[in-house]
Every structure is written in C-alpha cells, then in structure tokens.
Amino acid sequence: MSSSLGTLFRVSTFGESHGVGVGAIVDGCPAGLQLSEADIQGQLDRRRPGQSDLTTPREEADQVTILSGVEDGLTLGTPIGLLVHNKDQRPGDYGEMDQVPRPSHADFTYQAKYGTRASSGGGRSSARETIGRVAAGAIAEKILREEWGVEIVAWVSSVGSEQATGIDPDKVSRAQVDANLIRCPDKTSASRMETLVREVLETKDSIGGVVSCVCRNVPAGWGEPVFDKLDAMLAQAMLSLPATKGFEIGSGFAGTQLRGSQHNDPFVQKGDRLGTVTNNAGGVLGGISSGEPVLFRVAFKPVATIGQPQQTADFDGKSVTLEAKGRHDPCVVPRAVPIIETMAALVLLDLALRQKVRKA
C-alpha cells in the first residue's frame, strides 16, 4: 500500500515520469459534491513545469481527465479516477545515466530495492508523481473550503540563506503568493530570492529552500491520538514529497531553546471559542487541532540534478565524471507551494471525516 494515503478520503497514485500517464484514484469522496476538471486544473497549473524561465522547461500541459465517479457535474460517492497523460511516453536516451546512479537521486536505491528501475526520468521518484496527489488534493481543498471554510496558503519562506520577512500567516493570500515567480508574498524578500536563484542557475547549480504553510479555520478536534495525530500525519505527508528533509510545526526546532514559561500558550476567550494568546503550538495540542491556525514549515534540499560535472561512481563502483544533460529547476520551492497545500488538504480532510464518527 505504498502508494495510498488516508483512511476515509483515500488517494492512490500511479504512474511513472514516462509511460502512458500519471494519476490517482480518490476513494471516499462524499457524494453530491459539484466537481469538474476545472476545479482540479488550477492547482495542476501552478504545479506544472515551464511556468517561467526559472523552472524546468519540460513542456507538459498536464491536463487532467476525470475517468469516473462524477456524473452530470456531481460526485457519486464512488472512486474518482484522475488521469494526466505524459506528453513523451518513450524513455529518452539517457545513455550514460543508465550506468551511473545520479548522486543524491533514487536511481541507486530503486535498483537496490527492486532489482530493476525505470530506465530514465526517475520513475516514481520523479516530481511528476506528485501530479496525482495535487489532483486529489485539489478535490480535498474544495470540500474543506465549502464545508468548513478552511483556507490553506503556502509560500516560500526561504531560498538558500535568503529569509522572507514581513509575512502575516493570519492574512497571507494565494494572490499575494502568486504575485511573483518565487511565490514569496513579501516583494522585497522575493526579489532577493530571485536574484539568488538566477545566480545559481547561471552557475549550473541548484539551491534549497523552505516552504511555510498555514491552514486557517480548522475547527478544534481534528487529529487522532495516538499515531495519526494531525502533526504526525502532516509530517508523513510532507516527508513523502521528493527532496524534503525536514518538517516542523509551530515553534519547531527554535522552540527547543525556550523555557516552558515562555513557550506555553495561555488560553483566552476569542469570540465564541476558547483560543490561545500565542500559537507556539502551531494549532495542534496533543495531536489534535486547537482551533488556532495550523502552521508548519517544510525543508527542501537543493535539487540533485545539476549541470556541473560531478565526480562519482558507476553501479560497478568505478570512478566516473557525470554531466547531466538537459535543464532542470534550479530551485523547486516555488513549484512546491501548491503541492504542500494539496497534501495538507488531503491530511486535513481525512481527519475531518474521521472526526465525524467520534461522538456517540
């Protein structure tokens, strides 16, 4: 079940970077929801390559088709099949790469695991696999928005050592995020980041970054003790994405340096609900949403595929110099934004549905 996520709103993805296509089945979508391809295409468009000169120029329209589960524009409650065709079905001539596992890629580990691997393009370890997730997550977003008013917004909060400043998680919007190529809602920060990415691009190198995400209007009570805590499920979802190396919620690693008297979030009445004065918890207490915004951050390493020659070894252990062909994203975090949002939606909706059966 390595390719399935969720207990009640369950997505199963399929597809390699080459082959007929990639996609997903969504099982457990409630019936009677208005749904068409247009509801899904928006996030796929934000995810797809070739959006600017800062991303990989691979040309893929990534148009989604709904195969099942919807009739006359309404969900039937049955599995929703989602398919995006690959433009280029035949593996290219990757030549040298077949003999040499790319450093910090999954070529070596897939071979070790399966005794074989997709001949090129990374197969299931390709970023292309995330298409099925984004398509499914776009459906989850719609339900969360319509039924509970949940708003999910992710943004680039750092590229390399360039940190974003001046962003208010309580107010930041997707429009602000999409106002520039970097997807950092603070203009000045975005500008610094763009400069850095262009410099990296010129040196045929790559650079890492951090994506922050806020989920607003999540009601108190979502998340299952013990193992399926909201933060635990988010952590799994985020670390399941290619190139991620870390996850933190609320105060995160920085919070480990605080004392309890500084870190504790005192309760206070907020309108008709009990809220907290501060939100070091990141909206989660004991693995269950508190009603405060859910706030988390995801670390992305620099993309492994770079244009510079690299000294490494082939599968037989012989030392070789590897030079990647083609061009790749110098920095993945701008395109990661919609992926983080939709993955968060998948986690939240599944836990929301599970919460529906908790009280007698």
Place this chain on the structure above:
Amino acid sequence: MSSSLGTLFRVSTFGESHGVGVGAIVDGCPAGLQLSEADIQGQLDRRRPGQSDLTTPREEADQVTILSGVEDGLTLGTPIGLLVHNKDQRPGDYGEMDQVPRPSHADFTYQAKYGTRASSGGGRSSARETIGRVAAGAIAEKILREEWGVEIVAWVSSVGSEQATGIDPDKVSRAQVDANLIRCPDKTSASRMETLVREVLETKDSIGGVVSCVCRNVPAGWGEPVFDKLDAMLAQAMLSLPATKGFEIGSGFAGTQLRGSQHNDPFVQKGDRLGTVTNNAGGVLGGISSGEPVLFRVAFKPVATIGQPQQTADFDGKSVTLEAKGRHDPCVVPRAVPIIETMAALVLLDLALRQKVRKA
C-alpha cells in the same frame, strides 16, 4: 485505527495514565524468536520516571507482562499481548485542573474532540502511553539486531541552547549515552546541559531539547515509495510522540542553505557495496535506505507542566491563575532517548518485512 502503527509488524497500544494499566498488542511478529520479558524490560527501565533527581519522581516499576504469543520462550507468530499495570489506578484529586485546561496541554483538544476526557493525568496524551510503544519496539529492536545487525542509538544533542559537540554517529554507543543523567555521550556537553537543567528545575520551569538518532547497518532497499517512504514513516512516528515539534533527516533544515554541488553525496565503492562519500541524505534516497547510516533529529518543546503560576482561562473563558501541583520532568529529552530508539525500530522492522516481498 488511531492507536495502531505498521502494516506487517503492527503495534496497537491501549491505556490511560490512570486505570488498570497500559500496554500493546504486537501483531505480525515472526515465529520462532526467543523472547522473554527480560528482552523488553531494559528499554522500559530506561524510559521509566524516577530514574534520578532530574526526572519526575512518580514511582512506577513499569514491569511488563507478556499476555500471549510466546510459549516456552519462543514466539508463536501470533499476537503478543503486553501489559504494564498502573500503580495508582484511581484518578487523583486534580481539583482546579478539572475546570482549567492546562496551557499547551491536550486537555482542551481532547474535550473538543470527544466531548469528554480522562479526568486527570492526560489520559492517552500522557507520556505514559509511550510504554506500549517502547515494549513493542524493544521486540522490533531484537529482531533487527539478530537478523540484520542493525544498531540504533539515540542521544541528547541539545538542551535549550546548549549544543552537544564531539559525537561521532558512526561509533556512538548506548553505554556512552547512559554514562550520565542527561544521556549526552559527550561528557563536557552533558555537564553544561545538566547545569542548565538544574537551574531550570530550581526556577520551577522547564526546557526543550533535541534528540539525535542513528540507525547503523540498515541494508539498502528499505522504505516504500510513495507515501510510506522510510523518512516519511520516521517523521510520522516521531511527531506522534508527545511534546515533539520537528523532525529532520540528514542535512535537514540547515541543508536548505546549501547548493546542489555542495549537498550531493557522490557515490564511491565501500567494500562490497556502493556507498557515498558524504551523507547529507541521512541514509535515505527517494524514501529508500541507501546502506549509509540513517540519521535524524527530533525537536522536543519544553514540558508544558511547570510549577510557576500561569495566567490563563478556564473552560468558560474566565481568566484564572493556574498553579500546577506535584513535580514533573524539567526536561524530557533524557527519557525520550529509548522512546526514539524503539519507535525507529518499529518503523524499520515494518519496512524490512515489507521489503521481503518486493522481488518476484
């Protein structure tokens, strides 16, 4: 299924901090393994409270009983029931706390989720719930060690802003870790940390910290694409622990500042296997173990329960001053060490078993 973890080696925990006891069922343990309570008790002893004047003085022997699944000292392949009795079965008189949700505790969210909650002691959100995990994980450790020679060692790498230095993940041992109360294998660092914890204890406060963990001799090939990647499953497991706020593997958040040319781990022949020169990946490529040591870090916030008076609100939103009675751990990370190790073992063994069916 909120209280179950694993696909083939599956642990289901039960029990509140008060009530008859806490424990777990382990389903899927291979048959024919030598197993007795003694194999499990060691990690439980490292986990239990009252080990020193730096931890909560709650006196619990935490003696485990095997209820089923073992006969004549050998596992039968059937579910292994594990039970640790609570010493104090009756909820104490928590008085005021019944009306006031403790800041940064799960009192409020359990109430919001279930419309009720254990009257005291945190119920399932109590650290006591981890007993079942540790007991189950001790069995997993034994299998990993005997079948694959896997060594798992965790240690305290920071308390507050005191960072450990001079620790070699390739060599660090549990004996070194247990050589001091803090469980930091570098003496000088441990000494600085202990001073800090004592200071915090005197001010009736608490402090956070970071636990690092290495898993050595993990063969290449463990971990399931897409959602059940080794790092994703570790992230879920770690964030499912009380008081955790972050997880990072390999280069983690710091690695986001590097360029690909610095971060990539070149391949090189190492004896009879292909290894990497550096290990920024933390032993995982594409979610699958590479054969290099698996290295990760877990962030723990400061304990929420402090002796200092706190300004907060009761369930009705009325402002109150809360003073916690009794005494609690000023810093949980020393006792978290065996918990992290056994949780890592649960994740690794489940993926190891799943790998057994991957090749035709």
Place this chain on the structure above:
Amino acid sequence: MSSSLGTLFRVSTFGESHGVGVGAIVDGCPAGLQLSEADIQGQLDRRRPGQSDLTTPREEADQVTILSGVEDGLTLGTPIGLLVHNKDQRPGDYGEMDQVPRPSHADFTYQAKYGTRASSGGGRSSARETIGRVAAGAIAEKILREEWGVEIVAWVSSVGSEQATGIDPDKVSRAQVDANLIRCPDKTSASRMETLVREVLETKDSIGGVVSCVCRNVPAGWGEPVFDKLDAMLAQAMLSLPATKGFEIGSGFAGTQLRGSQHNDPFVQKGDRLGTVTNNAGGVLGGISSGEPVLFRVAFKPVATIGQPQQTADFDGKSVTLEAKGRHDPCVVPRAVPIIETMAALVLLDLALRQKVRKA
C-alpha cells in the same frame, strides 16, 4: 493484521487457549457511551463452556476486565482494552497429541505456517480465541441498539439433519432462543435436536449444524461498495470463526434454483419507507442494506475432536491410532449463537460508522 477487523470500529484480539489470558482492544468506540463489564459479561456467559451437560465441562468463569478506555462508567473515545484470564495457564500434558496432528484440526497447518505451534489446546485456533470477539461485539451491540434500535438474534436452525421449523425471523427473541439448551426457539425442533446430540455424545462422536441470524431495524444505506459490501463483510466475519464451512444470505444456495420472476423482491411502500414484498435478498441489495431484515445462515461442521479412536498419521507420516482425551462439545452450534450475534454486530457497527461520512 491478521488479528484485526474493522475500519472505524476496530477490534484486535490476542491470546492463546493457554497462557495468561485472551482478550481484545477495541479502537474507535465513540466517546460518551455508558459502559461497564456488566454490559459485556452477558454474551460471554452465553458463550462460555460448562453451561450444561451438553457442552465441554472445561470450567472457566470467563470474567472480563476493562483495562482502559472507560472512566466513571463512560467511554473516553480511546482504545478499550479487554482481558479475560485463562484459568489454567500451563499447557496440560497432551502427550501423544504433540506428535500427531489431530485430523481436521489446525495443528498441521499452524506447524506448516509458522514452523512451530502452541503445544496444546489449539492456540489461536481454539474456540477460546472468540472470547475477545464476543467481548468487543457486545459493545458494538449496545451501540447499535441504543443509536439505531438494531436487534440481532441468532438461533440454531439445524443440528445434523434435524431442521428447525416454525420460526419467524421478524419476531424471534433471545429469550425464546435461550429457553432450551439447544438454543432453537421452536420447542419441538429443539427437543428432536437434543435427542440427536445426546445420541452423538454417547457414541463419543460429534455433529454439525446451522445457525441462522436476523438483524432487524438496520437502516437502508449500510455497506460499502465494492469489496466491503455488507454481505461480503458478514461472510468474512462468519468464515473467520472456527469450524465454519459456509455462509449464505437471503435465498442463498436454494435461490440459485429460482427464476428471476420468482426471486425478485418487488418494492412496496411500508409506512414511511420503501420496502419489499418478499425478502429473498436477505436485506442487502448491491452490498448495501435495504431496510429489510438482514438474514443469513452459517454452516458449522462437526467438531473435529472426538472420543472415538481415529486412524491417521503422525507428523512423520507414520500411521497411528489417535484417541483424544478429555471431553469436548459434541455440537458447537448452541454456543456459537452469541458468537454469531456479536460478530454480526462488529460488522454492522463498522459499516454504520463508515456511512456517517458518505454524504457531503
């Protein structure tokens, strides 16, 4: 996960016929339900051995203890641990049986599967394993009754070739069922069956039978297409019981001989709901409950352990004559009645909870 059943109301059983005890964890029980051991003990008492001179005289009180998940008589929403101690913890001296797999028992297959087996008493294949199911199912019954008014009644409908007559599934009650030792609510039929069982007992033989079950007041809409149909889940649940060889719902095997024009159940208005004139479907259409009574039958083979000498082979294939010691039930169906009812309850409640999330 061989010892777990259910998606949202999930029971995991543990325990061998010998050892400390047998029991179950119930994960997913809604919070706020009034629950005590007394709610569970009733069905355990109906299941336990030694109820009459017609059943095995093994003396076990089978008193259940709730280990967790309940406080002040109310469920917390957390896992409910259930434990019944074994009276006789040490495997008896089964002597010869250790070398000889009992015909039509699981001795041989457990040995083939695990390379070992419980030295006596059948281990997990013992009828004693059903204690955990019955305890868990008794909780499910209570919820079904209180929330939906569901009534589940099973009865013995045949012993050997003695068929029960004159039983109306719409009205039959547990009081009628328990009015005699055979648990056949028709007195005359019960008398014929009892005569047969006594004859079988005298000849140190055993005899099979059929248990029928009706579930009344099940609302329309329970059951999940495709694989988790209500009838499919019932079939799995029933065939997972020791000694069962068949399951049929509604018209069952006899219905295969009918024509569609005879078999179809026409719709008709019944009060405020649409019902059917006949109920050949057994209350399930397309795997989903229709609102009509759910009616099914389960076939039990004759108990394998008989007092007569049997010609068979030992594990090495050498021909031997086996004589079972002790005494066993000549016919299991009377004691199977509460097991069937509670298993049906586990299936129904799980699907009822899953239905709660089906509409947007």
Place this chain on the structure above:
Amino acid sequence: MSSSLGTLFRVSTFGESHGVGVGAIVDGCPAGLQLSEADIQGQLDRRRPGQSDLTTPREEADQVTILSGVEDGLTLGTPIGLLVHNKDQRPGDYGEMDQVPRPSHADFTYQAKYGTRASSGGGRSSARETIGRVAAGAIAEKILREEWGVEIVAWVSSVGSEQATGIDPDKVSRAQVDANLIRCPDKTSASRMETLVREVLETKDSIGGVVSCVCRNVPAGWGEPVFDKLDAMLAQAMLSLPATKGFEIGSGFAGTQLRGSQHNDPFVQKGDRLGTVTNNAGGVLGGISSGEPVLFRVAFKPVATIGQPQQTADFDGKSVTLEAKGRHDPCVVPRAVPIIETMAALVLLDLALRQKVRKA
C-alpha cells in the same frame, strides 16, 4: 477504502458502467515479472459480454491498456494502472427506470446511501465493475502459476436445478470448461443446462446457478489467523461479486449433517508431504491451506433484470408496472467463471506474499 482489496498485493478498482472507463490500480506487484496486455486480455475476453447468443449482446471489446508500472515488458514494482474504456460513455435514455428502482437491483440502496446514484446502468453495482478485478487477478494468476505452479479452475456446477455430474476437481482443466457455452466441463450436464437457459431466455426470464472452483498446488501455510483466514478472505471476495448469495468450502452446508467420525480427514503420507485421505475440509484447516486442493462453491441468484413486466413501486411508493428494455444475460454463471478464478487468485497471492514474512 471500499474499492480496495488486499494487504500486500492490493487492487483498487474504479469506474462506472458509463463514463470514460473502468479499471484498477495494482499496488504491490513484485518487480521483474514479464507482463504485457496479452497476459491480461485472455481472462477479460472470457468475461466480456456478447460471447454467444446466450449472453447479453452489449458489444464491448474490453481492450485493456497498461498505464504504468511496466517498462520494456517487465514490472517495475510500482503501481500498475489498468484502463478499459467504455464504448458508450453517455448514459442512455433509461427513461422510466430513473423513477423506478428496479426490483432486486441496487438502485434503491445506492440512492439511500449516497442521496444520488449513477443515472443508469447500475454504476458501480454493474457487472462491468468486475473488469478491473479480472484484469488485476489475471496478473495474480500469472505470478501464482510461475512461482508456485498454482492452477485455478472454475466451472459451472449447476444452473437452476440442473446439477453437473462426473467432474473430477483434481483434473478438470480450463480447456474442458471452455469446450461449451455453459462452461460446464461435463458435456451431458452442459447440454441439459443449455436447454434450460434457452427455455428461460424464451420466457424473458432469468435463472441462477452455482460456480465451483478448485485451486491446485497451493502449498500448506497460506492464510492468516484470525480474521484473514484463507476461507474468510475467499468468502469476502466471492460475496463481493454482484448477484452472489452464498459461499461454501469443502463439505459446506451438506457437511453439517455429518458426524465427526465421518467428516474428519485422516492424515496420510503423500509423496514428500503429509496429506489427507479425504478432503472435506476443502484444503483449509484453521483458516490455513493444508496442501490439499482448495475447493469452494459460489451461489448466484437469477439476474434481476428480466424482460417480463414486474409489479413494483416507484421511489415515491406508488405502484407501477416495470418493463425492462434491452436484453440481458438470462444466466450469469458462464461469464462468472473467469471472475471467480481471478478473484481467487487475488486472495491467494495476497496471502502467499504475507506468508513470506512469517518465519524469523
């Protein structure tokens, strides 16, 4: 997860009878298996409508496309996407049927469950849904055959009251089964059955039947106690098929009339393994395969859709006369044969893979 089956070899189906198409994702197929569409198409062809004048004339080529998981004719170990396009994507004008739930169909229960339903053709309750299962099961069959030599053969053993005679489960072959339209390997029996089906067809009626199935060369040890017993999983799989009303294994319901001394299968050495003289168990002891042939039978009710006018009620409870348009199979059992075989293969392979991890 209503549309997924299996723990390690996991199939998830999708698709309505109308819409783009139907299909499945197979997750967990071992890597390195030779696989092409041709391996799958054979069983799909045996399943498809329009094979003779005795089946529904719906014209569908049911040509399968592999979307993913296979490269250069070898499986990658990644999810295998399988798609069969629907010929007629637009719901036809079912007119009257929209207002009237067809007797003994799922129209009423889908509406009750979801508050909506596919406007025609039965949606997921259509026999067309089984295409995904058959495609996935054909892959499972190939693995079982190549790795263990497992042979699975199903046949029609009764139509109405016409019983097949003279069939030896130890020897019956698919070639014999396919030698006539009825798929009964005994010619004389088949001829009687065909006469009956033609008579039923002429009267615009339908008739039920029974399919028997044998799985030969299943090694001892497959099947998981407690809930995932081999016979329990087969029962679930078979009852999850449209129009099924019963399942029995080995002696089944008839065996309930026997005494233990008659029913017990004595052990005897057979070549290099321990076997049994008789096989009343149907190849399963305690839920685990014994090494003897696995033998079971599945009851199919008469098809609900008949050409005769039926007195029934519409959704509002008003009495109406319904006349079905078009033509449907008068008897489904011949086309059910490959479905039963492939479903059995899905169950067996999943348990075979699970058995691989059972011994330490």
